[in-house]
Amino acid sequence: MHRAVRPLRARYIGYTKGTMNHGDEALIWIIRELLAPEIEVLTEGDEYDLALLGGGTLINQSPWLIDAFEAALNKAKGGMTLGTGVGDPAFWGDHFERWSALLNRCDFVGVRGPRSVQLLHQRQIEKAICVGDPYLWLRSPVERDPIPRRLGVNLGGTNNSLWGGGKDQEYLEYAAGELSALRRKDWSFIWLSVWEQDLPLLERVRARVDSLSPGVIDVRTQPLEAYAALAGCDVFLGEKLHASAMAAVAGIPFIALEYQPKVVDFAASIEMADCCLSTAIREPGALTDKIEELHGRRDVAQMKMIEARDRLRLELIEFTRAIEKRFC
DSSP states (O other): OOOOOOOEEEEEESOOSSOOBHHHHHHHHHHHHHHTTTEEEESSOSOOSEEEEOSEEEETTOHHHHHHHHHHHHHSSEEEEEEEEEOOHHHHOOOHHHHHHHHHTOSEEEESSHHHHHHHHTTTOTTEEEOOOGGGGOOOSSOOOOOTTEEEEEOOOOSSOOTTSOOHHHHHHHHHHHHHHHHTTTOEEEEEESBGGGHHHHHHHHHHHHTTSOOOEETTTOHHHHHHHHHTOSEEEESSHHHHHHHHHHTOOEEEEESSTHHHHHHHHTTOGGGEEETTOOOTTHHHHHHHHHHHTHHHHHHHHHHHHHHHHHHHHHHHHHHHHHHO
């Protein structure tokens, strides 16, 4: 009798516990499914074959990950990154001396967006390619049926680490004023939170802008409700990256608030870079004008975004098949 051969095991390095963040939690499971059944993804333990740097902005961002990823590479027979974001040194500082050495030891380096690729190529990591954010592999369970002038909204906190300066509460007050102006122009709203700490912040904005609108949806505990609500949106306003990624999965064009450089990296990967607006911009009308402008060309923007999203889905699948062919 032949003994069953176990699949290869990959040790996932990244944010895996206690984040209370929909993006971090979803990415682990998405990457696990992308590599299944040939490669089993583990989030703990010492018995593994491959070192896998997971989703999120991990490269040149989280110093503790350097040691964790190096330790995993030293034990494994191969290494890879799968849709990982690269932190811009202008925001995070430059920690590339060690990261470059580790990434050059990897067999595959797939990153989130074109800016991530550029940052690595500038540091002679030539194998880096854009495979997109793994979140884009998801499919919405609900077909689009937009309600005219319905805006999906995601806002929240950053622990006062906004790109360009300023406090979270200052920006939330600005955004609430802009959304109130849209309400007077007969826009309606749905509200989505992807991080537990953002729930009370977003609820306060909702109460100020349109207290009769439906309550904030917690995407972590209400994913189906969130996608059902998104399906009815004309356009979306997203601060957190994976809130905008949800809109892309649902096929809803979005304005992405650039609270960190990673937002533009993601938006550029799906032809939406011109729909980014820095949180440093606080002029009256700047945000409302951006939303109205996108609404006016919604169909064209949506078509470009969906085509780019679908290309990245194929890129993710081809990338994971190449990994399996190499190791399995």
